[in-house]
Amino acid sequence: xxxxxxxxxxxxxxxxxxxxxxxxxxxxxxxxxxxxxxxxxxxxxxxxxxxxxxxxxxxxxxxxxxxxxxxxxxxxxxxxxxxxxxxxxxxxxxxxxxxxxxxxxxxxxxxxxxxxxxxxxxxxxxxxxxxxxxxxxxxxxxxxxxxxxxxxxxxxxxxxxxxxxxxxxxxxxxxxxxxxxxxxxxxxxxxxxxxxxxxxxxxxxxxxxxxxxxxxxxxxxxxxxxxxxxxxxxxxxxxxxxxxxxxxxxxxxxxxxxxxxxxxxxxxxxxxxxxxxxxxxxxxxxxxxxxxxxxxxxxxxxxxxxxxxxxxxxxxxxxxxxxxxxxxxxxxxxxxxxxxxxxxxxxxxxxxxxxxxxxxxxxxxxxxxxxxxxxxxxxxxxxxxxxxxxxxxxxxxxxxxxxxxxxxxxxxxxxxxxxxxxxxxxxxxxxxxxxxxxxxxxxxxxxxxxxxxxxxxxxxxxxxxxxxxxxxxxxxxxxxxxxxxxxxxxxxxxxxxxxxxxxxxxxxxxxxxxxxxxxxxxxxxxxxxxxxxxxxxxxxxxxxxxxxxxxxxxxxxxxxxxxxxxxxxxxxxxxxxxxxxxxxxxxxxxxxxxxxxxxxxxxxxxxxxxxxxxxxxxxxxxxxxxxxxxxxxxxxxxxxxxxxxxxxxxxxxxxxxxxxxxxxxxxxxxxxxxxxxxxxxxxxxxxxxxxxxxxxxxxxxxxxxxxxxxxxxxxxxxxxxxxxxxxxxxxxxxxxxxxxxxxxx
Amino acid sequence: xxxxxxxxxxxxxxxxxxxxxxxxxxxxxxxxxxxxxxxxxxxxxxxxxxxxxxxxxxxxxxxxxxxxxxxxxxxxxxxxxxxxxxxxxxxxxxxxxxxxxxxxxxxxxxxxxxxxxxxx
Numbered sequence: 001x002x003x004x005x006x007x008x009x010x011x012x013x014x015x016x017x018x019x020x021x022x023x024x025x026x027x028x029x030x031x032x033x034x035x036x037x038x039x040x041x042x043x044x045x046x047x048x049x050x051x052x053x054x055x056x057x058x059x060x061x062x063x064x065x066x067x068x069x070x071x072x073x074x075x076x077x078x079x080x081x082x083x084x085x086x087x088x089x090x091x092x093x094x095x096x097x098x099x100x101x102x103x104x105x106x107x108x109x110x111x112x113x114x115x116x117x118x119x120x121x122x123x124x125x126x127x128x129x130x131x132x133x134x135x136x137x138x139x140x141x142x143x144x145x146x147x148x149x150x151x152x153x154x155x156x157x158x159x160x161x162x163x164x165x166x167x168x169x170x171x172x173x174x175x176x177x178x179x180x181x182x183x184x185x186x187x188x189x190x191x192x193x194x195x196x197x198x199x200x201x202x203x204x205x206x207x208x209x210x211x212x213x214x215x216x217x218x219x220x221x222x223x224x225x226x227x228x229x230x231x232x233x234x235x236x237x238x239x240x241x242x243x244x245x246x247x248x249x250x251x252x253x254x255x256x257x258x259x260x261x262x263x264x265x266x267x268x269x270x271x272x273x274x275x276x277x278x279x280x281x282x283x284x285x286x287x288x289x290x291x292x293x294x295x296x297x298x299x300x301x302x303x304x305x306x307x308x309x310x311x312x313x314x315x316x317x318x319x320x321x322x323x324x325x326x327x328x329x330x331x332x333x334x335x336x337x338x339x340x341x342x343x344x345x346x347x348x349x350x351x352x353x354x355x356x357x358x359x360x361x362x363x364x365x366x367x368x369x370x371x372x373x374x375x376x377x378x379x380x381x382x383x384x385x386x387x388x389x390x391x392x393x394x395x396x397x398x399x400x401x402x403x404x405x406x407x408x409x410x411x412x413x414x415x416x417x418x419x420x421x422x423x424x425x426x427x428x429x430x431x432x433x434x435x436x437x438x439x440x441x442x443x444x445x446x447x448x449x450x451x452x453x454x455x456x457x458x459x460x461x462x463x464x465x466x467x468x469x470x471x472x473x474x475x476x477x478x479x480x481x482x483x484x485x486x487x488x489x490x491x492x493x494x495x496x497x498x499x500x501x502x503x504x505x506x507x508x509x510x511x512x513x514x515x516x517x518x519x520x521x522x523x524x525x526x527x528x529x530x531x532x533x534x535x536x537x538x539x540x541x542x543x544x545x546x547x548x549x550x551x552x553x554x555x556x557x558x559x560x561x562x563x564x565x566x567x568x569x570x571x572x573x574x575x576x577x578x579x580x581x582x583x584x585x586x587x588x589x590x591x592x593x594x595x596x597x598x599x600x601x602x603x604x605x606x607x608x609x610x611x612x613x614x615x616x617x618x619x620x621x622x623x624x625x626x627x628x629x630x631x632x633x634x635x636x637x638x639x640x641x642x643x644x645x646x647x648x649x650x651x652x653x654x655x656x657x658x659x660x661x662x663x664x665x666x667x668x669x670x671x672x673x674x675x676x677x678x679x680x681x682x683x684x685x686x687x688x689x690x691x692x693x694x695x696x697x698x699x700x701x702x703x704x705x706x707x708x709x710x711x712x713x714x715x716x717x718x719x720x721x722x723x724x725x726x727x728x729x730x731x732x733x734x735x736x737x738x739x740x741x742x743x744x745x
Numbered sequence: 746x747x748x749x750x751x752x753x754x755x756x757x758x759x760x761x762x763x764x765x766x767x768x769x770x771x772x773x774x775x776x777x778x779x780x781x782x783x784x785x786x787x788x789x790x791x792x793x794x795x796x797x798x799x800x801x802x803x804x805x806x807x808x809x810x811x812x813x814x815x816x817x818x819x820x821x822x823x824x825x826x827x828x829x830x831x832x833x834x835x836x837x838x839x840x841x842x843x844x845x846x847x848x849x850x851x852x853x854x855x856x857x858x859x860x861x862x863x864x865x
Binding site for chain 1: 784787788789791796857858860861862863864
């Protein structure tokens with residue numbers, strides 16, 4: 001049953017009456033924009049160059065941090081100005097000619113120019129905004145490394161913002177590819193920031209190599225796009241008559257009329273998106289990427305870079321619509337990823353890794369949203385997730401920073417009650433509530449609801465909806481597991497193994513360990529992000545022109561605009577209720593558009609809201625401390641002992657397997673890495689024996705000949721003379737014979 | 746063509762009559778004999794000065810053949826060539842004898858055998 005729905009495009013299911021309501025992007029005029037837009041690109045690059053200069057001059061102050069904060073901050077203000085001055089017409093800004101190749105009547109043009117529409121602005125607003133905040137946070141967090149390493153960190157940081165801006169703002173697929181590789185490079189550089197630590201080096205390599213697999217898909221997709229549509233520029237591509245024609249035939253389910261090559265393009269893009277956004281089966285690099293400094297985890301591996309895959313699909317949405325299988329696969333892969341990584345997150349003890357798996361899981365929600373034709377839901381979840389996940393990471397980072405690298409939730413307890421840690425405790429609570437999706441009071445709830453509701457609105461996808469609801473309960477559980485274990489309860493802290501000389505001059509644990517609470521920079525950033533994730537609720541309500549609020553209206557004006565016919569129908573459910581029932585999906589147990597007889601949005605608010613509360617209560621019961629801090633459910637009196645231990649013992653090997661990430665890394669190692677390694681060894685020996693062998697034999701030939709002929713160099717003068725005379729005689733004989741024969745013929 | 750004709754006339758002027766009793770074959774025989782004696786001498790003797798003299802003998806054998814052919818064809822090329830060979834031989838003799846002197850000073854012997862260690 002699932003299989004029949006798995007490969008059925010939603011568009012093909014759309015009833016004809018509703019197909020009229022769905023509108024693909026119409027032909028739009030593209031204007032040219034003001035040049036100051038280039039500031040957004042140029043400033044981060046400038047900060048990178050300045051950080052390089054500081055490093056060369058041997059700067060030992062926090063100047064690189066302030067430069068980066070200023071650069072990213074001005075870029076953010078410029079982005080705000082770009083948003084304010086945007087009048088609804090997409091435009092391009094030309095920086096300089098980059099690649100222009102003409103052959104025959106075709107030409108490949110990829111200029112260094114930028115395409116600005118609402119999708120671009122939406123993405124750049126939170127990329128530059130979060131970059132500014134996290135650079136400020138990092139100025140304090142990285143302060144132990146002041147010097148060349150500090151310059152290196154902020155240099156890569158600026159380069160990342162530049163690459164991300166190229167990725168999001170580029171006006172052609174080649175610019176996107178440039179940015180895509182650029183952010184991959186910066187991710188590699190920053191994961192491997194502590195390059196003397198073998199784990200960090202291994203994690204950086206793993207991230208880079210796994211991403212290469214996805215990048216290959218993206219590169220092939222770009223090639224195919226050019227081969228098929230003859231252009232890489234968005235403005236020309238999205239107004240291509242062939243593409244608009246395909247979308248029209250896709251609406252009526254006529255996929256056989258669309259060339260296979262055009263249907264392959266989104267499948268290839270999809271592989272690229274899976275790599276960058278850490279989706280199954282390419283998600284394995286992201287949890288390991290936590291070896292990098294925490295600000296990097298927050299900015300690159302939670303808030304911005306990993307959403308590049310979501311951006312790619314949203315940007316290329318018209319191309320995805322013409323493929324019969326691409327979007328359903330995206331939906332299912334996202335769902336599987338969400339569930340799988342949530343189960344892993346439940347059993348981890350490293351709080352930063354829990355956050356990493358939850359990032360993978362939440363990205364799964366975004367992909368499910370994209371696959372379910374709600375780009376708005378996906379984009380809104382990207383935004384809220386960017387705020388609350390950056391907040392969670394930064395709060396975890398503050399703990400890690402203060403407790404000498406301690407991340408094990410069994411070794412920390414009651415952090416919120418320690419002196420100077422109140423702000424971290426409160427902001428962490430805000431972040432956890434958002435991630436858990438507590439009903440009505442958190443922005444994470446609204447964005448998740450958009451995606452969940454869409455799964456029930458769309459016929460045939462109720463299964464995805466139920467899996468995601470179940471995952472939401474798991475999410476609430478593992479999120480508050482961290483909170484109840486680390487931030488409340490009896491005060492207890494064992495320091496980690498990162499000892500650095502701090503101001504007090506004491507060394508290690510001999511004189512007792514004093515955690516140092518976060519300073520003003522970290523606290524300000526945490527408070528700002530907590531406020532931002534609460535204020536994001538309002539974005540679901542303002543701008544009622546579109547029924548999905550501000551995010552909806554931003555998506556509606558961009559290429560990601562597509563209105564699922566079912567969403568429209570559900571919005572006017574009371575009018576068209578009977579008609580909806582006429583379109584029963586292949587999965588019979590849930591009537592499309594309804595949950596327990598209610599319309600999908602109301603039903604989801606109740607179901608997912610109750611699910612989130614249930615998850616929190618379960619976490620409180622198993623991990624919460626005694627008394628009100630554990631909601632009067634918990635019974636934990638020590639840091640390391642809780643009710644879950646007994647349950648875990650009863651469950652046999654399952655918790656251990658989940659803690660070991662279901663052995664996915666080991667499976668990959670066995671079925672992919674080991675065979676590849678064996679093949680590479682075979683090739684190594686072929687190269688060494690066959691190729692090198694041939695060359696060496698050729699090289700050996702003169703030596704062997706010399707060895708054979710050496711005895712003739714006897715040193716006896718007469719011997720030489722005889723051989724010379726003999727040679728002459730032979731030569732003469734030959735000439736003589738030849739002449740004789742010549743005379744005979 | 747012109748200068749060939751002139752040189753032919755010049756040669757006939759020098760030898761107004763052919764020597765009927767002595768033919769080309771006689772000259773070549775003497776030349777071959779000189780060359781062979783030189784070669785045999787070079788191969789059999791060990792004394793470097795003798796060996797050097799033998800090479801000179803081979804030179805002159807070859808030179809005689811050249812002159813004979815030149816006369817036979819009534820062309821001056823052979824004689825010209827021999828003049829050059831004589832010049833080169835003279836220069837070479839100066840060098841070779843100097844070398845022999847040097848080699849002798851090293852080993853106090855003229856035997857080529859003494860320099861056997863200069864093998865490959």
